[in-house]
Amino acid sequence: MTVSICVSCKLPFVKTTRSRMTECLPCWKQAQGYDLTKSDIAHQSLADEFNSTLEAQKTMSKTITQLLSEIQTLKSHNQTPTSSTSLSPEFLKSLIMLCHPDKHSNSTLSTEVTKQLLAMRKK
Numbered sequence: 376m377t378v379s380i381c382v383s384c385k386l387p388f389v390k391t392t393r394s395r396m397t398e399c400l401p402c403w404k405q406a407q408g409y410d411l412t413k414s415d416i417a418h419q420s421l422a423d424e425f426n427s428t429l430e431a432q433k434t435m436s437k438t439i440t441q442l443l444s445e446i447q448t449l450k451s452h453n454q455t456p457t458s459s460t461s462l463s464p465e466f467l468k469s470l471i472m473l474c475h476p477d478k479h480s481n482s483t484l485s486t487e488v489t490k491q492l493l494a495m496r497k498k
């Protein structure tokens with residue numbers, strides 16, 4: 376069994392894997408000129424419900440993916456750089472000299488980086 380999207384009503388419908396049906400049964404019946412029974416109408420409203428559930432599921436998994444990547448970003452920001460311990464004081468000094476806001480027309484980035492480098496030196 377697979378879920379396909381009906382070419383006529385754009386709603387999902389379940390078909391057997393081998394079936395070549397491109398539209399749901401009620402749509403097919405309508406196209407053939409058959410009258411729709413109560414169960415056909417029930418089928419359509421269920422398909423409608425199913426569709427909104429699918430949409431909600433898509434939105435939810437998108438949100439989950441976003442949240443996971445945000446968590447990942449937060450985690451990487453939180454990590455104390457493991458390499459900081461291996462930075463020699465001389466190297467740190469060079470970095471501070473290179474990043475100094477005076478040399479970068481007081482850019483926000485260089486101010487921020489210098490601040491962090493100075494904090495690392497204190498450790």
Ligand SMILES: [Zn+2]
Nearest residue numbers: 381384399402
């Ligand atoms: Zn249909």
